[in-house]
Amino acid sequence: MSNPIVKNLFEMMEFPREGVFSKVLVxxxxxxxxxxxxxxxxxISEHTSARxxxxxxxxxxxxxxxEGKEIKMEPGVxxxxxxxxxxxxxxxxxxxxxxxxxxxxx
Numbered sequence: 306m307s308n309p310i311v312k313n314l315f316e317m318m319e320f321p322r323e324g325v326f327s328k329v330l331v332x333x334x335x336x337x338x339x340x341x342x343x344x345x346x347x348x349i350s351e352h353t354s355a356r357x358x359x360x361x362x363x364x365x366x367x368x369x370x371x372e373g374k375e376i377k378m379e380p381g382v383x384x385x386x387x388x389x390x391x392x393x394x395x396x397x398x399x400x401x402x403x404x405x406x407x408x409x410x411x
Contacts, residue, residue, distance in 0.1 A: 338403065
């Protein structure tokens with residue numbers, strides 16, 4: 306087993322003037338946890354992942370589209386995605402999320 310890791314996500318947030326800042330927090334053979342900070346007006350176009358994933362909104366507001374359904378993003382919202390589910394997101398404000406991927410990467 307690896308050593309425990311403790312990080313303050315709020316202290317690690319960095320919002321770029323445009324686009325996306327991402328910082329891998331933990332990466333193992335079966336999990337990946339990444340802090341992502343999107344500048345207001347930024348988006349991530351529709352894509353899929355071969356791994357199950359979850360998104361936890363930490364700060365800001367935006368819209369997440371999962372399999373064609375719009376989900377309002379605001380602090381405290383948790384979204385789980387099965388593998389291969391089409392999804393995208395856009396930031397209405399500076400937006401910070403914790404992205405967690407589970408399962409072996411292929």
